[in-house]
Amino acid sequence: MQKLSVAIAAGLALAATSGAAQAQISDDIVKIGVLTDMSSLYADATGKGSLAAVEMAVADYGGKVAGKPVAVVAADHQNKPDVGVNIARNWYDNDKVDAIFDVPTSSVALPVSALTREKNRININSGGGSSDITGTACSPNTVHWTYDTYALSNVAGRAMVKRGEDSWFFVTADYAFGMALQRDAANVVKESGGKVLGEVRHPLNSSDFSSFLLQAQASKAKVVALANAGGDTTNALKQASEFGLTQGGQKMIALLQEITDTHSLGIKATQGLIVTDAFYWDMNEETRAFSKRFNEKVGHMPTMIQAGLYSATMHYLKAIDAIKTDEAPKVMEEMRKTPINDFFARNGKIRIDGRMVHDMYLFEVKKPEESKGEWDLYKLIATVPGDEAFRPLDKGGCPMVTGH
The missing domain is CATH 3.40.50.2300 (Response regulator)
Structure with a gap:
């Protein structure tokens, strides 16, 4: 009987520790929100193509990270700061979104970056342009991936x-x-x-x-x-x-x-x-291969913003896999210390100000x-x-x- 009790206790202890290890992924799901312009002047450069690029990366990664599913949600911020911030706040507070990607239109990107810092989540910006995102308004929670002014x-x-x-x-x-x-x-x-x-x-x-x-x-x-x-x-x-x-x-x-x-x-x-x-689709075999797949899915060649989002999504998921947690500061640290080598960037690096530096x-x-x-x-x-x-x-x- 005593042996059985010890075995049960050991089993419970093992379950508890494995549960603790599993609990490193918050809510047992990694959720990415693509906040973009679906309907106005930046819709071709971002929009549905931005969402498609993130979804392609998630699918290519296998749809899971650290043994947990990856979900992607999307919304149209209509290029309005109040609309964008309200969506982001709802995603963080109620929908348990771990990271917000894209965010074209700097007047939306800047307050979304500030909110992300307040909520201690992650913001990987590909669509916004203002260099202030990594300048006076820099944040330990934001990476500016693709380009800037x-x-x-x-x-x-x-x-x-x-x-x-x-x-x-x-x-x-x-x-x-x-x-x-x-x-x-x-x-x-x-x-x-x-x-x-x-x-x-x-x-x-x-x-x-x-x-x-x-x-x-x-x-x-x-x-x-x-x-x-x-x-x-x-x-x-x-x-x-x-x-x-x-x-x-x-x-x-x-x-x-x-x-x-x-x-x-x-x-x-x-x-x-x-x-x-x-980015340009016709630079080499790798850029052509990705762009051909993207074109078949979306109906046009990828913009730099869309190609950058695929690259950023892969880097984010690899960081979570490496450290087995989606906790924002730890993921940011892992992303910063890992060089980016893919069809988008050769020896890319994320600086302390959040700027991803590449050719x-x-x-x-x-x-x-x-x-x-x-x-x-x-x-x-x-x-x-x-x-x-x-x-x-x-x-x-x-x-x-x-x-x-």
């Missing part, structure tokens, strides 16, 4: 001023992302010896750019820089073509131009356009006669190493770096 403007600005295109006029979206993009690009232009002749701001999701473009034309600046994105960029480029800006000798640069934007405008309208990107690329849109197919749109001008492309760690004003 500093890298976009740094890579393109330096290259263009070097080529003699040294006077700039900005057409800027009037919200956090546009203003950060203009600020970062203007700094690069001035540091490189160029000058800024003027700027004009337009409301988010504008349909009529005529007055803004006429001011740009009148400035006689060599470069008209679009500090906007998505539908705003495509509308501005269409109308710039109608007004004859490039025919008049001005160079148009879209500081954030996704492959889907170039495709929808057409190669004829965009030929010669300079584009900074973190960036400068492309020029091909001439129609150079293109061999529907998505054969870019030729590579330069590969810029991550440490040169992204802002130096000590220059962003991140309190975790400066210590105050």
